[in-house]
Amino acid sequence: MQELKYLIDKEIIRREEAFITDIIYPMKNGRADIHLYDVFPGVQLMITTFESETCYQDGMEQDVISINHCFKGRFECVFDNRNCAYMGEGDIAINNVLHSPIASSFPLNYYSGSTIILYPRLCKTVPELNSFGIDTDILTRKYSLDTRCMVFRRNENVEHIYRELYRSLTQPELPYLRLKILELLYHFQARQTVLEENHEYMAKPLTEKIKHVRNHLIEDLEHSVSLKELAAEHEISLTQLKTSFKQVYGETPYVYLKRYKMHIAAKLLLETKQRVIEIAAAMGYQNPSKFTEAFFSVMGKRPLEYRKQNEEQ
Numbered sequence: 001m002q003e004l005k006y007l008i009d010k011e012i013i014r015r016e017e018a019f020i021t022d023i024i025y026p027m028k029n030g031r032a033d034i035h036l037y038d039v040f041p042g043v044q045l046m047i048t049t050f051e052s053e054t055c056y057q058d059g060m061e062q063d064v065i066s067i068n069h070c071f072k073g074r075f076e077c078v079f080d081n082r083n084c085a086y087m088g089e090g091d092i093a094i095n096n097v098l099h100s101p102i103a104s105s106f107p108l109n110y111y112s113g114s115t116i117i118l119y120p121r122l123c124k125t126v127p128e129l130n131s132f133g134i135d136t137d138i139l140t141r142k143y144s145l146d147t148r149c150m151v152f153r154r155n156e157n158v159e160h161i162y163r164e165l166y167r168s169l170t171q172p173e174l175p176y177l178r179l180k181i182l183e184l185l186y187h188f189q190a191r192q193t194v195l196e197e198n199h200e201y202m203a204k205p206l207t208e209k210i211k212h213v214r215n216h217l218i219e220d221l222e223h224s225v226s227l228k229e230l231a232a233e234h235e236i237s238l239t240q241l242k243t244s245f246k247q248v249y250g251e252t253p254y255v256y257l258k259r260y261k262m263h264i265a266a267k268l269l270l271e272t273k274q275r276v277i278e279i280a281a282a283m284g285y286q287n288p289s290k291f292t293e294a295f296f297s298v299m300g301k302r303p304l305e306y307r308k309q310n311e312e313q
Contacts, residue, residue, distance in 0.1 A: 004046075004097075004117065005060045007036070019174050027052055030109070037172065039181050040129065042122025047169065049112040054105040061098050065118040065136055065145060067188060068093040069162055073111035074250050076207075077101040079149065083201040088250050090154030090162075091198065094188070096145040107211075107249050114162070116181060128178065134185045142189065152195040158187050200247055209234040210244045217257050221264065222284050227253055262298035265291075269307040276303045 011024035023034035030052025037045040050073075068075075068087070075087040078101050086107070087093055120136040123129055143150050165180040187193045213230050231241040245253050261283045268279050280291035295303050 004064065005062050006057060007034070010034075017172065017174075020172065025055075027055070029053065035169075037177055039174070039177050040123075040126045042119040042124075042126055043129070043181060044117040045177065045181060046115040046117060047113075048115070049110075050106060051110045052106065053109055054103075056104045061100065063120060064097040065120065065139060066093075066095055066097050066100075067116040067118075067184075068095075069114045070111070071113045071162075071166065073113075074107045074248075075111055075113075076105045076107055076248070077149065077151065078103040078204065079201075082204055084204055084207045085151045085198060085201050086247060086250075087151060087198075088154070090159050092152045092155070092158070092195065093149060094139075094143045094145065094152070095149035096140065099145070099147065099149060101149060114165070116184065128182065129185070132182055132186055134182070134189060138189055151198040153198050155193075155195055157193065158184065158195075161187070202244060202247060206236070206240075206244055207248060209236060210241070210248050213241060213245065213253070214249065214256070217253060218260055221261055222282055224284060258294055259298050262295050265295060265303070266299055266306060269303055270310050279303070 007023055007025075010026075013022040013024065014020075015022065019038045021036040021038075023036060025032040025034050027050075030050065032052065032055060033047075033049040035047045037047070039045055070087040070089055070091050072089060074089075075093075077085050077087070077093065079085065118136055118139075120140075123134070123136050129135075140146060161180060161183050165177070165184075168176050168180065188195075213234060216225055216230055227241060228238055231238045234241070236244075242252060245251075245256070249256050251259070265279050265283050268274055268282070269276075274282075276291070277288050280286075280288045283291060285291035285294070292302055295301075295306070299306055301309065
């Protein structure tokens with residue numbers, strides 16, 4: 001089996017199951033879990049989880065077809081110095097690694113998903129692929145992989161296969177993985193499978209403004225910030241701020257900020273002895289009942305219940 005340049009210098013751990021490899025991926029900031037499954041000669045499945053801002057490496061170009069599925073989080077792709085596109089949960093990006101994005105990041109600081117990796121030369125020799133008519137040349141033509149990376153919106157016909165695939169990884173069996181990968185590849189190649197391309201590219205200067213807005217929102221959690229004032233400061237309309245913020249972060253500014261605050265509050269509950277009323281005030285809630293309501297809506301437990309359950313574990 002060939003190797004991705006992306007992983008070639010990384011430490012590997014072979015599992016008892018010969019077709020599974022765990023990758024030790026060092027991160028300066030954050031952590032990464034990468035698991036590689038050898039499905040067929042020339043076909044791999046890579047499962048990744050990142051808790052970081054980015055994992056981007058330059059100079060990794062390679063003649064490999066990459067089909068990426070976002071399971072959780074968001075992924076930002078910068079295709080040139082002008083435009084950015086975003087993958088949300090269930091979205092799919094298909095590209096040849098010879099034409100990868102020039103930069104990438106995780107706007108929510110976490111990401112998990114999968115990549116089907118196809119080595120075109122080896123794929124032509126696999127009987128199972130040939131019997132299903134899976135042809136990397138057809139995929140290349142269908143998705144214009146010689147020139148671009150394409151991002152597609154969540155498609156339920158494909159999404160249910162991914163759900164079955166992810167569930168199977170708790171006790172992976174090679175025959176079942178092969179079945180699911182063949183099923184997915186058939187859908188991607190079949191003419192009747194309609195994937196809606198995501199045309200919502202954002203100008204890079206606008207993405208930088210939105211990221212700056214996000215930093216303003218979280219720099220002082222105790223005091224609220226006016227979105228109208230932030231829009232005026234960045235010379236964009238309030239509507240454009242809200243629409244663009246959701247495109248980058250997948251949520252409205254209000255929902256994003258509430259979720260962010262509740263995760264900070266959860267950390268304080270576990271790592272400090274502060275009272276709930278003190279944590280509520282630090283998060284900008286003068287009414288502890290409102291804070292408890294917000295915490296429950298995000299974390300699924302009330303603050304004291306959350307602290308107690310985690311202390312008992």
